[in-house]
Amino acid sequence: xxxxxxxxxxxxxxxxxxxxxxxxxxxxxxxxxxxxxxxxxxxxxxxxxxxxxxxxxxxxxxxxxxxxxxxxxxxxxxxxxxxxxxxxxxxxxxxxxxxxxxxxxxxxxxxxxxxxxxxxxxxxxxxxxxxxxxxxxxxxxxxxxxxxxxxxxxxxxxxxxxxxxxxxxxxxxxxxxxxxxxxxxxxxxxxxxxxxxxxxxxxxxxxxxxxxxxxxxxxxxxxxxxxxxxxxxxxxxxxxxxxxxxxxxxxxxxxxxxxxxxxxxxxx
Numbered sequence: 093x094x095x096x097x098x099x100x101x102x103x104x105x106x107x108x109x110x111x112x113x114x115x116x117x118x119x120x121x122x123x124x125x126x127x128x129x130x131x132x133x134x135x136x137x138x139x140x141x142x143x144x145x146x147x148x149x150x151x152x153x154x155x156x157x158x159x160x161x162x163x164x165x166x167x168x169x170x171x172x173x174x175x176x177x178x179x180x181x182x183x184x185x186x187x188x189x190x191x192x193x194x195x196x197x198x199x200x201x202x203x204x205x206x207x208x209x210x211x212x213x214x215x216x217x218x219x220x221x222x223x224x225x226x227x228x229x230x231x232x233x234x235x236x237x238x239x240x241x242x243x244x245x246x247x248x249x250x251x252x253x254x255x256x257x258x259x260x261x262x263x264x265x266x267x268x269x270x271x272x273x274x275x276x277x278x279x280x281x282x283x284x285x286x287x288x289x290x291x292x293x294x295x296x297x298x299x300x301x302x303x304x305x306x307x308x309x310x311x312x313x314x315x316x317x318x319x320x321x322x323x324x325x326x327x328x329x330x331x332x333x334x335x336x337x338x339x340x341x342x343x344x345x346x347x348x349x350x351x352x353x354x355x356x357x358x359x360x
């Protein structure tokens with residue numbers, strides 16, 4: 093793989109990781125257009141790591157508050173109920189709980205999901221599903237999303253949704269945010285929880301995909317170029333997504349997902 097191919101994939105990843113159109117699905121499509129017959133799972137993971145960096149940059153205040161409140165809790169109390177009384181400390185607990193079903197689904201069905209990365213027709217079908225998922229937000233009234241705190245069932249349900257998003261063509265951001273919105277969470281909290289929940293998931297995927305031989309086949313230069321481009325583009329896309337979420341405009345992406353899904357099915 094040359095550097096230009098990696099840059100193209102990096103731009104695609106940065107744009108689509110946060111917008112609810114499925115980054116993994118678009119990477120499968122672009123990879124096939126570039127002539128790669130086999131999935132480049134290590135490159136996909138490196139590009140996801142770059143957009144993880146974008147999450148850390150954009151939500152740096154939340155991440156700092158989580159570490160600060162957790163540190164204070166360790167020094168002063170160590171009782172779980174005291175940690176749950178804090179805003180960001182409790183958020184960290186719900187992220188950990190939400191990660192459990194994600195890990196179970198990812199590890200239990202890893203081989204099945206990896207096979208789908210080589211199937212454009214599967215991606216097209218799942219893009220149609222993603223369009224339906226984000227389209228549901230058009231039916232949610234603004235007055236419904238007033239819940240300001242997470243809970244056990246919300247965290248577990250969003251974690252399950254994130255696990256299902258391993259399927260290429262299913263948008264991770266789309267399905268997790270919509271799941272949180274259906275539980276009545278405030279839009280900003282739904283978005284923050286969705287992206288903070290992605291941190292352990294992406295780190296886990298990186299550990300599973302670490303392979304020095306694969307790195308040599310792709311090339312360190314290509315990996316580095318894709319990472320940098322994906323990080324920069326990802327910050328801008330995340331800013332755009334959070335703005336649209338605040339205005340309740342996620343359903344704007346439904347026609348695109350449906351059109352992309354139909355085109356992929358027709359030409360695959």
